[in-house]
Amino acid sequence: MKHGPLMFLGVLAAVLASWLVAVLAPHFQIGHEEPILIEELGINYPVDRPGEAKQGAEVYRAQGCQYCHTRQVRQEPLFADLTVTDLGTNAVETRRVVASLRRDLAGVDGRRLPEELPRPLLKHVSYAAAEAALRRLTNAGAQVELTLANLGPDIARGWGARRTVARDYLRDHPVMLGQVRFGPDLANLGARQTNEMRLYLKLYNARLELPGSTMPRYPYLFEERRLRPGQEPSPDALRGFGFEPPPGIEIVPRPEARQLVAYLLSLKADTLFYETYVPRPASAGAAAVTNGPAAAPPAPTPPPAQP
Numbered sequence: 001m002k003h004g005p006l007m008f009l010g011v012l013a014a015v016l017a018s019w020l021v022a023v024l025a026p027h028f029q030i031g032h033e034e035p036i037l038i039e040e041l042g043i044n045y046p047v048d049r050p051g052e053a054k055q056g057a058e059v060y061r062a063q064g065c066q067y068c069h070t071r072q073v074r075q076e077p078l079f080a081d082l083t084v085t086d087l088g089t090n091a092v093e094t095r096r097v098v099a100s101l102r103r104d105l106a107g108v109d110g111r112r113l114p115e116e117l118p119r120p121l122l123k124h125v126s127y128a129a130a131e132a133a134l135r136r137l138t139n140a141g142a143q144v145e146l147t148l149a150n151l152g153p154d155i156a157r158g159w160g161a162r163r164t165v166a167r168d169y170l171r172d173h174p175v176m177l178g179q180v181r182f183g184p185d186l187a188n189l190g191a192r193q194t195n196e197m198r199l200y201l202k203l204y205n206a207r208l209e210l211p212g213s214t215m216p217r218y219p220y221l222f223e224e225r226r227l228r229p230g231q232e233p234s235p236d237a238l239r240g241f242g243f244e245p246p247p248g249i250e251i252v253p254r255p256e257a258r259q260l261v262a263y264l265l266s267l268k269a270d271t272l273f274y275e276t277y278v279p280r281p282a283s284a285g286a287a288a289v290t291n292g293p294a295a296a297p298p299a300p301t302p303p304p305a306q307p
């Protein structure tokens with residue numbers, strides 16, 4: 001080997017460069033995040049999970065739920081829609097601004113514009129562009145409505161109200177992001193599914209709810225007990241949602257199932273703070289901020305591409 005030392009240096013440089021990019025840089029960016037005080041709610045987000053839910057995280061890990069379920073919601077960069085609701089008193093000036101924002105409207109007869117109000121002016125443009133247009137229009141005296149459009153396939157599927165960010169996972173050790181989505185994302189399960197019994201039944205036999213489901217059954221997280229004649233089943237015995245246990249038998253969750261369900265119910269990533277600011281959806285996937293640069297958030301940075 002003629003160039004041994006040179007090759008060694010080359011390999012060292014390659015390893016060092018990837019360590020800098022993959023370990024050190026993220027450490028400086030998000031390595032020191034702390035729970036954040038959300039004054040309106042009086043909580044430190046993320047809230048620590050109750051003890052039972054913490055144990056449930058271990059059950060989740062032991063059962064390998066993370067091999068089929070991710071816990072990360074992705075979102076497209078924040079887009080906004082702008083609607084003119086009233087031209088205001090200086091209609092001439094407003095029309096001029098409208099025409100400069102939408103060249104295709106320049107040909108429209110200016111006198112017809114007021115009758116077509118409220119009219120959507122900009123759709124799914126960047127937040128900064130919508131805010132700039134809003135400022136120009138309000139300066140001209142018009143009434144404008146800025147609507148944040150929260151988009152992306154994950155949001156459309158109802159898996160979350162917003163993307164997940166590093167801070168959501170501060171209380172998780174280890175963080176179980178998951179990689180493969182054989183099943184739905186669970187980052188926000190506790191917000192969309194609050195019925196304990198349904199979750200128990202899903203774990204006991206996913207096909208009860210969805211014939212053909214490929215989710216495995218976890219019957220060993222439950223205990224089958226024989227009922228004495230005339231004995232009432234326990235209050236937490238599985239039943240409902242079309243499920244009836246065989247006569248004379250009750251099926252009750254074992255502690256592991258209880259812990260797992262407590263954990264599933266604690267999965268919520270919908271609290272808003274500045275990294276994630278998206279006003280609460282008023283209708284599906286959108287919320288209105290009327291004439292409000294003051295009430296609007298600082299223009300958020302586009303989310304990093306997540307794996």
Ligand code: HEC
Binds near residue numbers: 068184193215
């Ligand atoms: C082999 C892959 C696989 C594994 C492992 C798996 N699941 Fe699932 N899971 C699915 C699929 C597929 C669905 C969607 C079909 C359905 O609802 O039955 C699903 C659905 C769910 C749902 C309903 C989600 C919703 O949006 O309503 C929950 C809750 C759930 N799984 C929890 C778990 C838990 C907890 C574990 C670990 C004990 C687990 N899953 C393990 C594949 C899996």
